[in-house]
Amino acid sequence: RPSVSHSQITRLYSRFTSLDKGENGTLSREDFQRIPELAINPLGDRIINAFFPEGEDQVNFRGFMRTLAHFRPIEDNEKSKDQNGPEPLNSRSNKLHFAFRLYDLDKDDKISRDELLQVLRMMVGVNISDEQLGSIADRTIQEADQDGDSAISFAEFVKVLEKVDVEQKMSIRFLH
Amino acid sequence: LDYQHVQVPFEITLWIMLASLAKIGFHLYSKLPSVVPESCLLIFVGLIMGGIIYGLNDKSPPVMDSDIFFLYLLPPIVLDAGYFMPSRPFFENIGTILLYAVVGTIWNVFGIGFSLYGICQVRAFHLQDVSLLHNLLFGSLIAAVDPVAVLAVFEEIHVNEKLHILVFGESLLNDAVTVVLYKLFRSFCEMPAIKTVDVFAGVGKFFVVGIGGVLVGLTFGMTAAFTTRFTKDIRVIEPLFVFLYSYLSYLTAEMFHLSGIVAIIACAMGMKRYVEANISLKSHTTVKYFMKMWSSVSDTLIFIFLGVSTIGENHEWNWPYICFTLIFCLIWRALGVLVLTFFVNRFHVNTVTSKDQFIIAYGGLRGAICFSLVFLLPDFHRKKLFIAATTVVILFTVFVQGMTIRPLVDLLHVKRKRESAPTVGEQIHIRFLDHLLAGIEDISGHWGQYYWKDKLEYLNSKYLQKILLREYDQPKSSIVLLYEKLERKHAIELAEAGQLGHAPSHPSLLCSGFLCSNSDRTVITDKKSEDTLNPDVLENIQEILARNLYRIRRTGPAYSRHRLPGETEPTEQAKEILILQRRSL
Numbered sequence: 001r002p003s004v005s006h007s008q009i010t011r012l013y014s015r016f017t018s019l020d021k022g023e024n025g026t027l028s029r030e031d032f033q034r035i036p037e038l039a040i041n042p043l044g045d046r047i048i049n050a051f052f053p054e055g056e057d058q059v060n061f062r063g064f065m066r067t068l069a070h071f072r073p074i075e076d077n078e079k080s081k082d083q084n085g086p087e088p089l090n091s092r093s094n095k096l097h098f099a100f101r102l103y104d105l106d107k108d109d110k111i112s113r114d115e116l117l118q119v120l121r122m123m124v125g126v127n128i129s130d131e132q133l134g135s136i137a138d139r140t141i142q143e144a145d146q147d148g149d150s151a152i153s154f155a156e157f158v159k160v161l162e163k164v165d166v167e168q169k170m171s172i173r174f175l176h
Numbered sequence: 177l178d179y180q181h182v183q184v185p186f187e188i189t190l191w192i193m194l195a196s197l198a199k200i201g202f203h204l205y206s207k208l209p210s211v212v213p214e215s216c217l218l219i220f221v222g223l224i225m226g227g228i229i230y231g232l233n234d235k236s237p238p239v240m241d242s243d244i245f246f247l248y249l250l251p252p253i254v255l256d257a258g259y260f261m262p263s264r265p266f267f268e269n270i271g272t273i274l275l276y277a278v279v280g281t282i283w284n285v286f287g288i289g290f291s292l293y294g295i296c297q298v299r300a301f302h303l304q305d306v307s308l309l310h311n312l313l314f315g316s317l318i319a320a321v322d323p324v325a326v327l328a329v330f331e332e333i334h335v336n337e338k339l340h341i342l343v344f345g346e347s348l349l350n351d352a353v354t355v356v357l358y359k360l361f362r363s364f365c366e367m368p369a370i371k372t373v374d375v376f377a378g379v380g381k382f383f384v385v386g387i388g389g390v391l392v393g394l395t396f397g398m399t400a401a402f403t404t405r406f407t408k409d410i411r412v413i414e415p416l417f418v419f420l421y422s423y424l425s426y427l428t429a430e431m432f433h434l435s436g437i438v439a440i441i442a443c444a445m446g447m448k449r450y451v452e453a454n455i456s457l458k459s460h461t462t463v464k465y466f467m468k469m470w471s472s473v474s475d476t477l478i479f480i481f482l483g484v485s486t487i488g489e490n491h492e493w494n495w496p497y498i499c500f501t502l503i504f505c506l507i508w509r510a511l512g513v514l515v516l517t518f519f520v521n522r523f524h525v526n527t528v529t530s531k532d533q534f535i536i537a538y539g540g541l542r543g544a545i546c547f548s549l550v551f552l553l554p555d556f557h558r559k560k561l562f563i564a565a566t567t568v569v570i571l572f573t574v575f576v577q578g579m580t581i582r583p584l585v586d587l588l589h590v591k592r593k594r595e596s597a598p599t600v601g602e603q604i605h606i607r608f609l610d611h612l613l614a615g616i617e618d619i620s621g622h623w624g625q626y627y628w629k630d631k632l633e634y635l636n637s638k639y640l641q642k643i644l645l646r647e648y649d650q651p652k653s654s655i656v657l658l659y660e661k662l663e664r665k666h667a668i669e670l671a672e673a674g675q676l677g678h679a680p681s682h683p684s685l686l687c688s689g690f691l692c693s694n695s696d697r698t699v700i701t702d703k704k705s706e707d708t709l710n711p712d713v714l715e716n717i718q719e720i721l722a723r724n725l726y727r728i729r730r731t732g733p734a735y736s737r738h739r740l741p742g743e744t745e746p747t748e749q750a751k752e753i754l755i756l757q758r759r760s761l
């Protein structure tokens with residue numbers, strides 16, 4: 001498990017408790033929805049769902065931290081050490097996997113055209129017709145699809161983003 | 177003809193009328209404002225007016241009286257800036273802003289002062305009699321970045337929110353430093369001998385000026401909020417209180433030799449939240465409109481007067497001094513920004529990129545504050561030299577830097593473009609990741625100062641709200657409040673526009689481009705099965721995506737001089753998203 005510094009844990013814990021209005025040591029979906037900026041984030045609901053384990057309505061601090069741990073920056077010295085151990089949560093692959101899971105709601109390890117359409121609809125304004133959106137989705141799949149199944153698998157997803165600096169994009173530096 | 181009787185108000189009104197007509201004139205010819213910023217055009221008009229007056233009267237035109245500037249023209253602009261300042265990004269970046277404002281200004285002042293003193297030592301320039309103190313005094317007034325000029329120019333170039341708030345916040349807050357240093361050096365000039373204890377007194381004075389200003393501002397702000405609690409039956413004069421209390425805070429601070437600008441900003445930011453909850457919707461609109469109107473008028477007048485006052489016999493043209501002043505201003509600002517950014521980037525998450533640094537350094541415009549301060553200098557034999565140098569620096573920064581900053585920004589943009597355009601998939605996924613990260617940041621509360629924000633919220637809900645708000649009901653959760661507020665505004669707007677169905681306000685893209693023309697419908701279905709990557713289709717999609725993908729929070733400033741807060745892009749987007757989400761429930 002990647003080591004998180006003591007001060008980071010304390011900070012996250014104080015954030016956790018301030019979100020926990022019911023003061024019962026767990027967060028519900030309403031607690032997250034109370035953050036106003038999430039309400040106007042197009043992906044707000046999906047992000048909130050990512051915190052909750054399968055089928056549950058409450059998340060405790062451990063789960064909260066575990067999800068956020070995906071977004072730790074990759075330290076240089078971590079890259080080389082521990083090749084034999086389990087991959088840390090904040091590796092490039094795991095970061096991309098986290099994002100992939102937000103697309104892939106039915107968890108079949110593929111982003112189907114429908115799933116892509118749903119996300120696209122959330123991300124664009126009201127002026128795009130369904131047909132245009134459909135064309136965009138088709139185009140996206142066409143570019144990425146290599147094994148011809150008209151869906152984007154995780155490997156194809158990774159390939160599309162190979163030129164993007166995912167490590168930097170998907171990291172927040174917690175306070176020192 | 178009884179001209180004497182009405183002379184003063186008549187002339188004032190004529191000037192304001194001239195300013196407003198000039199503004200109309202610029203916007204009639206629509207291409208002009210994009211090439212030349214408005215401030216340049218206004219100075220140009222002022223120069224022409226000054227030339228006319230000089231030609232007619234054969235003596236120097238009236239110089240802009242420093243009192244008029246500081247007491248009447250500057251407060252509305254600063255009030256507008258403080259009231260509509262988006263407080264979240266401001267406080268997010270407050271450390272950086274303060275660093276640039278305080279340390280940066282001090283660095284600039286001493287740097288410019290000492291280098292100019294070095295130049296004065298060169299015998300060929302005939303400048304020996306300008307002492308070190310005089311140079312430092314000059315440095316203190318020329319180093320300050322001017323909020324009016326900065327605002328005017330940054331309106332034209334669209335930089336991201338963080339950068340906007342950095343430069344803007346810096347220009348506002350460096351007033352405290354400028355005031356202290358200017359007064360300090362001026363008093364030193366008049367003192368026969370300077371002891372170290374005086375220097376320390378100066379340093380202490382800086383803290384007093386800054387913190388005192390904030391306290392004065394907050395006091396008046398809270399009083400204003402308290403007053404509006406009782407204005408339920410006299411709605412008509414509610415807006416007046418906002419202006420009266422803010423202006424009083426400015427004047428009181430100036431009276432005590434504190435920083436008036438800091439006071440008025442603190443007053444506006446402090447009272448905004450409570451006043452808006454207490455006053456009626458119509459009063460709220462009135463406040464917004466009047467503020468924008470007054471600040472616009474002030475802004476225009478300042479630039480015109482700058483132009484007028486330039487003409488005349490107030491100048492001593494010692495070109496070496498002037499040129500070196502200009503060069504040193506640029507060099508020291510660039511150095512200062514580089515060094516400070518180096519420190520900022522090490523301790524802060526939101527790094528300031530080198531492109532940002534360039535814009536900050538290049539956007540350090542000087543304006544009317546320097547001009548007024550130089551006229552306030554005590555009369556000594558080299559005063560005209562300083563006036564000339566100040567004029568040149570201001571004109572250079574406003575004209576040259578103001579006009580070229582936009583092309584340079586675009587050039588930098590172009591240079592950073594990737595070799596190959598991103599594919600559609602990349603674009604979508606990147607934006608997806610951006611939204612994801614913004615959401616995670618919001619959840620982890622990761623903006624620094626979180627601890628203080630929480631404490632302030634606690635203080636607010638426990639005490640302040642009860643005292644200052646008229647109707648203190650059950651505190652609703654903030655998402656409900658935000659949603660209600662936006663929904664209400666949207667409904668009102670729709671009702672006013674006479675349409676209650678949801679009609680898109682942007683020009684419809686439905687019939688643009690390849691993707692939707694009827695005759696090509698069949699072609700689309702055919703193309704779907706093809707493997708070729710047609711560049712036309714690609715371009716259209718890219719265009720559509722670029723225009724329609726929702727932006728993440730941090731792009732685009734929420735503060736704009738010429739548009740009211742509810743009409744800026746981020747608010748429109750937020751409204752759309754909320755409404756969509758409600759429909760999908």
